[in-house]
Amino acid sequence: MTTVSTHDDRLAGELAGLSSPAPANFQDAVFARWVEVDGPVGALYVAFTDRGISYVCPTQWVGGEQDRFLDLYRSRFGRPLRPANRAPAGLAGALRSGKGAGLPYDLRSVGDFDRKVLAKTLEIPPGEVRPYAWIAREIGHPAAVRAAGSALGRNPVPILIPCHRVVRSDGATGNYGFGPQLKVDLLHVEEVNLEETRGLGRRGVHYVASDTTQVYCYPSCTHARRITPAHRVELANAAAASRAGYRACRHCRPG
Amino acid sequence: MTDDLPLRLSQDLEEAFPDVVSAYQHAVFTVALRMSAQPEDAADISAEAFLRAYTALRGYPPQRIGQLQLRPWLLTIVLNLLRNEARAASRRPAEVGLVAVSGVDDGREGPAEHAQRHDGQARLGGLLTGLAEPQRTAVVLRHVVGLPYAELAAVMGCPEGTAKSHVTRGLHRLRSMIPEETT
The missing domain is CATH 1.10.10.10 (Winged helix-like DNA-binding domain superfamily/Winged helix DNA-binding domain)
Structure with a gap:
């Protein structure tokens, strides 16, 4: 406790006490x-x-x-x-x-x-x-x-x-x-499967589907890559997919 | 201790900048805490002030950096940020009014002392927010931060005599707001 003589000194002292260190972090x-x-x-x-x-x-x-x-x-x-x-x-x-x-x-x-x-x-x-x-x-x-x-x-x-x-x-x-x-x-x-995807793209194929599940995917989709060659259908676009009665994969959501 | 900082900054900004932050973070933070309408943003605003300073320094020629008066320069930056913040806040009405500001707990005092000091500080901090500009800035810079009048004048962009009279009037007004029996 410091003793202060005048009101001014005391106020100045209290104001100085309002200074705050920045937070530690x-x-x-x-x-x-x-x-x-x-x-x-x-x-x-x-x-x-x-x-x-x-x-x-x-x-x-x-x-x-x-x-x-x-x-x-x-x-x-x-x-x-x-x-x-x-x-x-x-x-x-x-x-x-x-x-x-x-x-x-x-x-x-x-x-x-x-x-x-x-x-x-x-x-x-x-x-x-x-x-x-x-x-x-x-x-x-x-x-x-x-x-x-x-x-x-x-x-x-x-x-x-x-x-x-x-x-x-x-x-x-x-x-x-x-x-x-x-x-x-x-x-x-x-x-x-980059090379495969590129090869399909060159032939205008953008989606692949399974004729058993009737679901179509992007060619790199983990579900597309499990389709066996015998059941694999190649599709040019979403319109072709829906004409064939296929639905879009819920995992890769191809349009 | 901080006398050679502008020279060191001008020679190697990256090496010396951490020392600039360490030397002035408390002054910058104190101004942000005592001048902001949103004291909870004080640390963010202070950090932003140092980032503005850093970016500016990267663009300055070494000669200019070497001649900077760092403390008033940094305090000018944080005060500008606070003014912009206040302007932005006035366009978002009815958010927070005048807030009584309390000090930051430094963890070195007992609960009773803390409560007592905290109380007095909150009251005085609250009264400060009631001061009009430019007295509030003058009193905070002079008496809370402890700036010499030469630096105070540099920050406020006015002659020293004018800065002094802002402080005197601010103190006078503050005293008139304090009830007789305080802590």
């Missing part, structure tokens, strides 16, 4: 952290904040140069970052399994439309692909196919949010932020 809200981890096709730089994972960059994309990655991050997000002692919980498992849906992401830099596209992309299981048009339709903007493609091109957390699993409707793999070859490599690791 304050710097976590300012600085991001980063780690280097093994990914499905080579090492990755991963940055994360107190909200979740915010950026993924294959080390080969920056020639293995840490400083180039750090600079990319700082310019894109306007946030300083420091090395982390350990990777975020669940990251290694998600990279191993190809299932990133359970991880927290910091998508504050991402707009509403892009966020819907990314959330939808998280639903695509490893080993399967969907066309850009599927994303656009599923988020309720069927005409916004190109916009969906652009949104995926801006995906700040590729591989974890698997934009590499979104391909062209004709079966070609299409573009990828880190070059088309990395997209093909990622899909091969996940054992997507």
Whole structure:
């Protein structure tokens, strides 16, 4: 208890008592952290904040140069970052399994439309692909196919949010932020039937159906790949499928 | 201790920026806490102020960084953010009115002392929100943060004499709002 002489001193003293230290974890809200981890096709730089994972960059994309990655991050997000002692919980498992849906992401830099596209992309299981048009339709903007493609091109957390699993409707793999070859490599690791899908696409076949279950799917759908050759029907479009009396698969939802 | 920070920042932004945050986070947070209509957002606003500062520094030439007066510069940034927040909030009517602000628990005092101090602080913090601008800013910067008049004038963009009279008038007004027998 200090004794104070005048009202002014006393008021000044009380005002000084209103000063407050920042919360103990304050710097976590300012600085991001980063780690280097093994990914499905080579090492990755991963940055994360107190909200979740915010950026993924294959080390080969920056020639293995840490400083180039750090600079990319700082310019894109306007946030300083420091090395982390350990990777975020669940990251290694998600990279191993190809299932990133359970991880927290910091998508504050991402707009509403892009966020819907990314959330939808998280639903695509490893080993399967969907066309850009599927994303656009599923988020309720069927005409916004190109916009969906652009949104995926801006995906700040590729591989974890698997934009590499979104391909062209004709079966070609299409573009990828880190070059088309990395997209093909990622899909091969996940054992997507790329060559088959591409071959079908070239012949104008976009769906396959089973004449026993009467269900049609995208060719990479786990259910499509179980259809035995004897019961497999190739279809050009959804109209042909419904003419044949087939219904759309509830897993891959092909139109 | 902080005298060489502008020079170090100008030489290596990434290396020195953490020290800038450590040196000024309490001042920035205190201003956010005492000046915001939504004190629960004080930490977010403070973090945003440092991110704005960081982005600005990345674009400044080293010479300009070396000449910065960091504390008034950072406090100007957080005050601008608070003004924008208040403007945005006034477009969303009937949300939160004037809130009595309490200090953050530093966990180093007993429950009784805490309750007593907490009470007095909440009351005084509440009275502060009743001060009009620019007296409120002047009193908070001068007496809560402890800014010298030169820096106060820099933040408020006015001559030192004017800053002093804002403080004096603010204190006078504050005293008139306090009932005779306080803690």
